[in-house]
Amino acid sequence: MNSFSKYSLYNAPQDSLAQLEVASRSFGNLPNLLGYMAGSPALLNSYVYLSEQAGSMDLTPTERQVVLMTVNRFHECRYCMAGHSQYAETQGIDMEVINAIRDDLPIGNPKLAALRSFALKLAEQRGVVSQTLINAFFDAGYNQQNALEVIALITLKVMSNYTNHLVGTEMDGASIAKRWSPISER
Numbered sequence: 001m002n003s004f005s006k007y008s009l010y011n012a013p014q015d016s017l018a019q020l021e022v023a024s025r026s027f028g029n030l031p032n033l034l035g036y037m038a039g040s041p042a043l044l045n046s047y048v049y050l051s052e053q054a055g056s057m058d059l060t061p062t063e064r065q066v067v068l069m070t071v072n073r074f075h076e077c078r079y080c081m082a083g084h085s086q087y088a089e090t091q092g093i094d095m096e097v098i099n100a101i102r103d104d105l106p107i108g109n110p111k112l113a114a115l116r117s118f119a120l121k122l123a124e125q126r127g128v129v130s131q132t133l134i135n136a137f138f139d140a141g142y143n144q145q146n147a148l149e150v151i152a153l154i155t156l157k158v159m160s161n162y163t164n165h166l167v168g169t170e171m172d173g174a175s176i177a178k179r180w181s182p183i184s185e186r
Helices: 014-027 032-037 041-054 061-075 078-090 095-102 110-124 131-139 144-167 173-178
Strands: none
Touching: 014 032, 014 041, 032 041, 032 078, 032 144, 041 144, 061 078, 061 095, 061 110, 061 144, 078 095, 078 144, 078 173, 110 131, 110 144, 131 144
């Protein structure tokens, strides 16, 4: 049984309220994840800030989703995998790429495949990766800034994926249609 409080606009800690109001207006409702994160204004505010910063990265929207969804898969986060799948579809991101990540299949685009491999190894090995992997990432057309942006995106997913696992976040919104479970459970 989940013993964590999920906050709303009516009972959230004062230092979380502004972020919840903005999110509620943006999404048309308050995502369950943010309701739980509101229990720690530091977590919520950090997550929102880093999410906003992701939009100014050199990585393209598709590349950002490849990293985010790769980490969602690695962490087996059902809530975030569904949410990012729904978001990717509404943003016109190639669903073949998204479905390849969801189903743990190869990505046909070599550059995106190199990005996926780099992000996965970086997450799996907690930042300790081989020079061979770094060279393959750079040879695929990425640069040092992109490598550091991957770290920021992994950090973003650690915040959301770990929160979802800890509190048992319930599915919500349109992402319900994009439910996902790890292959080992299918």
